[in-house]
Amino acid sequence: MSSRVLAHAQLANSIGDGVYLVTSAFYFAQIVGLPATQIGLGLTLGWGVGAVAGVPLGHLADRRGPRGVAVLLALATAAAVASFLFVRSFAPFVLVACLYGTAQTGLSAARQALLAALVEPSERTRVRAMSQATLNGGLAAGAAVGGVALYLGTREGYLAVFALDAMSFLVAAGLLLRLPSVRACAPSGSRLEVLRDRPFALVTLINAVMLFYMPLLSLVVPLWIAARTSAPTWVLSALLLINTGGVLLFQVRVARRVKGLRDASAAVRRAGVLMFGACVVFALSPYGWMFLIVAALLQVTAEMLLAAGGWEIAFTLAPDDRQGQYQGFFGTGVAVARMLGPVVLTTLVLGGGTLGWLLTGTMFVLAGAAMAPAVRRSGVGAGCW
Structure with missing residues (x-):
């Protein structure tokens, strides 16, 4: 029951996220009238503040109970999205972007702490995979709705979909209230123990490097297709469909095979190898658009392996009384991948061509190989190795 409610809440707010991802840049540029540089700077600052806020908000979920904190942060996200409707200049835009990034990052941490409290340890990765598959379905539905607003191109259309985005988080908050209340705990040790946990910090850093795949399909590959290939424009839609459909259909199946730290580390290592293969095939795409399809299949497989491995590692290494701050x-x-990934990958790939793709792939394969030694340093589950 709890896993289903968590998935439904994820579906509700992911529909809103899909609307936002598709329409936000056009809304801020065409309706609000902000220059592209200010939009980029404001969103970068917003996610930067969110990254800093994730740990203390996760700690708050540990201390006050993850359900209540998750509900409040869902409401705060709804308020932030609604506030975008009244933004008319750069300074208010930055303030609202910071509220949005903070609420979104904190909500993710609180939601994972809530999942950890309600679900047996052996089932956490599977349930998290269900939420991720649901998320992709919601993003696709939200993107379709946002596409209508883009087609209309009117102020009223944009305002309507932003209002829908805000409503989706209100619905998510209502669904989260249906979950059982989780007793708050008083974490042992220092207030923010995760900041002293160097092995976990190393694991988080490696995972952040692996997450640099995130801007590939949304930014780097479209720019690569436009600049270096003669592929038809519909290919990009096919690549996005492969990605969202793949996660929707197969993420839970992939996650079921990850049981314990050994499996999780191996999954991340295989993800690095597959991402290297995807980068090599992307580099071949000027010789035929079919290479783009093959590369997208490799990339989404790597994405699912990385997700399942990362969830298992994060849940297992986090102490039960500090799941919130550790997940945060x-x-x-x-947030790091969203801030730095576009700059790093566009510089490497668009500036370096084939060599840039090979360097990017090497980065992924080295990070994937480093995960198992980093997890061993934690000393958790040593008997599983």
């Missing part, structure tokens, strides 16, 4: 810290990898 681990989740900073997403």
Whole structure:
């Protein structure tokens, strides 16, 4: 029951996220009238503040109970999205972007702490995979709705979908309230123990490097296709469909095979190898658009392996009374990838061509290989190796 409610809440807010991802840049540029440089800077600052806030908000979930904190942060996200409707200049845009990034990052940490409290340890990765598959389905549905607003291109259309985005987080908050209340705990040790846990920090850093795959399909590959290939424009839609459909259909199946730290580390290592293969095939795409399809298949397989391995590692290494702050810290990898990934990957790939793709792939394979030694340093589950 709890896993189903968590998935439904994820579906609700992921529909809103899909709307936001598709329409936000056009809304801020065409309706609000902000220059592209200010949009990029404001969103970067927002996710940067969110990354810093993730750990203390996760700690708050540990101390006050993850359900209540998750509900409050879902409401705060709804308020942030609604506030975007009233932004007319750069300074308010930055403030709202910081609220949005903080609420989103904290909500993710609180939601993972809630999952850890309600689900047996052996089932956490599987349930997390269900949520991820649901998330991708919601993103696809939200993107379709956002596409309608883009087609209309009117102020009213954009305002309507942003209002829908805000409503989706209100619905998610209501669904989270249906979950059992989780007793708050008083974490042992220092207030933010995760900041002193060097092995976990290393694991988080490696995962952040692996997450640099995130801007590939949304930014780097489209720019690569436009600059270096003669592929038809519909190929990009096919690549996105392969990615979202693959995760929706197969993420749970992949996660079921990950049981314990040994399996999780091996999954991350295989993800690095597959990402290297994807980069090699992407480099071949000027010789035929079919290479793009093959590369996308390799990439989504790597993505699912990385996700399953990362979830298992994060849940297992985190002490039960500090799941919130540990998940908040681990989740900073997403914010780091969103901030630095576009700059690093566009510089390597668009500036370096084939060599850039090979360097990018090497980065992934080295990071994947480093995960197992990093996990061993934690000393957790030593008998499983």
